[in-house]
Amino acid sequence: MTSQRRKAFSIEEKGAILARLENGESNSALAKEFGVGHSTISMILKNKDRIKESFNSNVLKPKKLRKSQHDNIDQALLQWFKITRNKGIPISGPMLQEKGNVFASGFGNPNFNCSASWISRFKVRHNIVSGKIVGESSSFDQSSTYNWLTTVWPNLRRQFSNEEIFNADETGFFYKLLPDRTLKFKGENCCGGKLSKERLTVMVAANLSGTVKKKLFVIGRSQKPRCFSSVKSLPVDYANNRKAWMTSELFERWLRDWDRNLVKKKKKILLLVDNCPAHPNVTDLKSITLAFLPPNTTSVLQPMDQGIIRSLKCNFRKNLVLKMINGLDCNQNSPMKITILDAIVMINDAWNKISQSTIYNCFKHAGLIETYDDLPVREIEENEFDDEDDLPLSLWVRNLKSDLLPAPEVWKDYVDIDSSLMTYEEPTDENIVKNITENEQYESDGEEEIEEDRTPTAEEALKAADLLSKFVHSQMESDNLNWAMSTLHNGIRSFYYNCKKKQMQTKITDFFSKK
Structure with missing residues (x-):
C-alpha cells in the first residue's frame, strides 16, 4: 500500500476551494477532485480566516501561511514598504535590510540582524517581487490592474450580490472656501498650512447597485465646536483629531461600528478600499470582508474616484454658493460665516442628492460590474451620470445670471481646489514604531472652533x-x-x-x- 503524497496548495488555490465549500460543495467531492485526503480540505476550512486575509490582500502565491517570529518588525517594515512604494520610490533588498534594523532598534531589539534570508522570507510572506520600473512611477500599474480584475476580483465578486459590494474612500473639504477667494489659493500646496485648519475629511461609502449610501463619517479638528453646543443629533458620524485626518485608529473604529451594526441586521458585505497607511487590515470582522485594491491602481479601480466624490463636491459647492447669494440678497454686510455644522448639513444634503444610477455607473466605469478583455480605461459613456449629478458648476452658476459671481472659468478651479488635499498621515519611522507598540490613538487638543451660532427658538x-x-x-x-x-x-x-x-x-x- 502506497501512501498518498501530500499536495501543497497556493493561497489562490485555497481561496478557490474555500469559495466552493461555502457554495455548498462537499469535502469528499473536493478531496477526490484534487487527489488529496479529507483532512487537507478540512485544514483549509479550519484556517479560512487567515487564508481569506491573505487572499483579499492579494497575497496569492505562497503555499504556507507563516508568521515572522519578530512580528512587530515585520509589520513596521511592511507599512514602510507600502508608504514608500506608493510614492513611486524604488526599493532594493539592502534598503529593506537597513530599514529592518532601524525598526529593530526602535523596538528595543538590538540583537536582531535583518539578514538577506530574513528579507527573502519577508518578501514571500507579503507577495513582494522584483520588477523593472517603466514610465512614470506615479502612473497606475496596468498589469496589476488587469491581474486583479481577472484573478482576484472574480473570486471576490461571486460571493456577493450587487447590494452587498461596497466601496469607501476619503476626501478633503475646504468647507469655508468661497469662490471669490479661489484664485488666491490656486496652486497652493494642499498638504498643510493655514488652509488645513479650515478643513474636514469625509469618508464616503456606497454599494455597487447605488441602493445604499452609508451615513457619512466626518473628521474635524475640534472635539466640541461651539456650534454643536445645542445640537442633539447630527446627520453624520463625527470624530476629531489635531489635523482633521483619517487615522488607522479612526478607520478601525468606523469599520468595527459598521460591522456590529451589520451583525445585528444579519447582513454580510464586501468592502473595497485602497491600501493607504490609514487603512489597516482589520481582523476578526464578522460581517465585513475587507479587500484592498492593488497599489497605484486606485485612480482606475476606485469607484468613488470615477465621479462620485466630484459630484459630491460639486453639489456641496452649489449649496455653499446659494447660501452666499442668499446672504447677499438679504443685504448682509458682514462676511458670511460658515460653521462646521453648516458644512456638515450641506455636505450631507449633497450626498443625499447623488442618484443611484450615478453610483452604479461609477462602479461600472471602474470595471467592477463585468470582466473586460481590456483594461477599464475608457471615456465615460453617454448617460452614465444623471444630468443633475453631471452638471458642471460653471454652467449651473451661469444659469443663475448673477452679477455678483466670478467669471465662469473660475468655477472649475473652485470645484477642484481641494482635490489633492491630504486625508491621512504618512507616518515617520518613529510613528510607525509608536503606533504598533502602543496602538496610539489621537486625542483632541481641546481647541474649539471660534464661532458662534445662536439656536433658533x-x-x-x-x-x-x-x-x-x-x-x-x-x-x-x-x-x-x-x-x-x-x-x-x-x-x-x-x-x-x-x-x-x-x-x-x-x-x-x-x-x-x-x-
Whole structure:
C-alpha cells in the first residue's frame, strides 16, 4: 500500500476551494477532485480566516501561511514598504535590510540582524517581487490592474450580490472656501498650512447597485465646536483629531461600528478600499470582508474616484454658493460665516442628492460590474451620470445670471481646489514604531472652533416651517417633497406645543408655590 503524497496548495488555490465549500460543495467531492485526503480540505476550512486575509490582500502565491517570529518588525517594515512604494520610490533588498534594523532598534531589539534570508522570507510572506520600473512611477500599474480584475476580483465578486459590494474612500473639504477667494489659493500646496485648519475629511461609502449610501463619517479638528453646543443629533458620524485626518485608529473604529451594526441586521458585505497607511487590515470582522485594491491602481479601480466624490463636491459647492447669494440678497454686510455644522448639513444634503444610477455607473466605469478583455480605461459613456449629478458648476452658476459671481472659468478651479488635499498621515519611522507598540490613538487638543451660532427658538422654527410649507405646496409639484414637508412641519409643530405645555405647567406650579 502506497501512501498518498501530500499536495501543497497556493493561497489562490485555497481561496478557490474555500469559495466552493461555502457554495455548498462537499469535502469528499473536493478531496477526490484534487487527489488529496479529507483532512487537507478540512485544514483549509479550519484556517479560512487567515487564508481569506491573505487572499483579499492579494497575497496569492505562497503555499504556507507563516508568521515572522519578530512580528512587530515585520509589520513596521511592511507599512514602510507600502508608504514608500506608493510614492513611486524604488526599493532594493539592502534598503529593506537597513530599514529592518532601524525598526529593530526602535523596538528595543538590538540583537536582531535583518539578514538577506530574513528579507527573502519577508518578501514571500507579503507577495513582494522584483520588477523593472517603466514610465512614470506615479502612473497606475496596468498589469496589476488587469491581474486583479481577472484573478482576484472574480473570486471576490461571486460571493456577493450587487447590494452587498461596497466601496469607501476619503476626501478633503475646504468647507469655508468661497469662490471669490479661489484664485488666491490656486496652486497652493494642499498638504498643510493655514488652509488645513479650515478643513474636514469625509469618508464616503456606497454599494455597487447605488441602493445604499452609508451615513457619512466626518473628521474635524475640534472635539466640541461651539456650534454643536445645542445640537442633539447630527446627520453624520463625527470624530476629531489635531489635523482633521483619517487615522488607522479612526478607520478601525468606523469599520468595527459598521460591522456590529451589520451583525445585528444579519447582513454580510464586501468592502473595497485602497491600501493607504490609514487603512489597516482589520481582523476578526464578522460581517465585513475587507479587500484592498492593488497599489497605484486606485485612480482606475476606485469607484468613488470615477465621479462620485466630484459630484459630491460639486453639489456641496452649489449649496455653499446659494447660501452666499442668499446672504447677499438679504443685504448682509458682514462676511458670511460658515460653521462646521453648516458644512456638515450641506455636505450631507449633497450626498443625499447623488442618484443611484450615478453610483452604479461609477462602479461600472471602474470595471467592477463585468470582466473586460481590456483594461477599464475608457471615456465615460453617454448617460452614465444623471444630468443633475453631471452638471458642471460653471454652467449651473451661469444659469443663475448673477452679477455678483466670478467669471465662469473660475468655477472649475473652485470645484477642484481641494482635490489633492491630504486625508491621512504618512507616518515617520518613529510613528510607525509608536503606533504598533502602543496602538496610539489621537486625542483632541481641546481647541474649539471660534464661532458662534445662536439656536433658533421653537417659535422661530414654527414660523419658518409655516412659510416653507406654503412655498413647497404652492410652487413645487412633487408628492415626495410634499410628504416630507408635511412630516417636518408636523414634527416642529408638535415640538412647539410640547414646549408651550411645559411652560404652562411651570407657571401653574409657580402659582401654587407662592406663599
